[in-house]
Amino acid sequence: MTIDVLNAGRRAVVCAVRGGHVRRARLMNLGIVPGVPVRVVKAAGAGPMILEVMGARIMLGSGMADAIEVR
DSSP states (O other): OBGGGOOTTOEEEEEEEOSOHHHHHHHHHTTOOTTOEEEEEEOSTTSOEEEEETTEEEEEOHHHHTTEEEO
């Protein structure tokens, strides 16, 4: 499943980052790499999604969030 389907407050572990080289590199530079736990701070219902990754909060659009597979 991808992270964009999770509700606010849910926690998950990144298992894969999909997409082209540029998209994967951008997400990995933000710390979103396989094995890293993430928490959904704000779900992407009406705007960007906010995630907490290694103590930092990052904002992602739905296209980027759709590339993050979690378990």
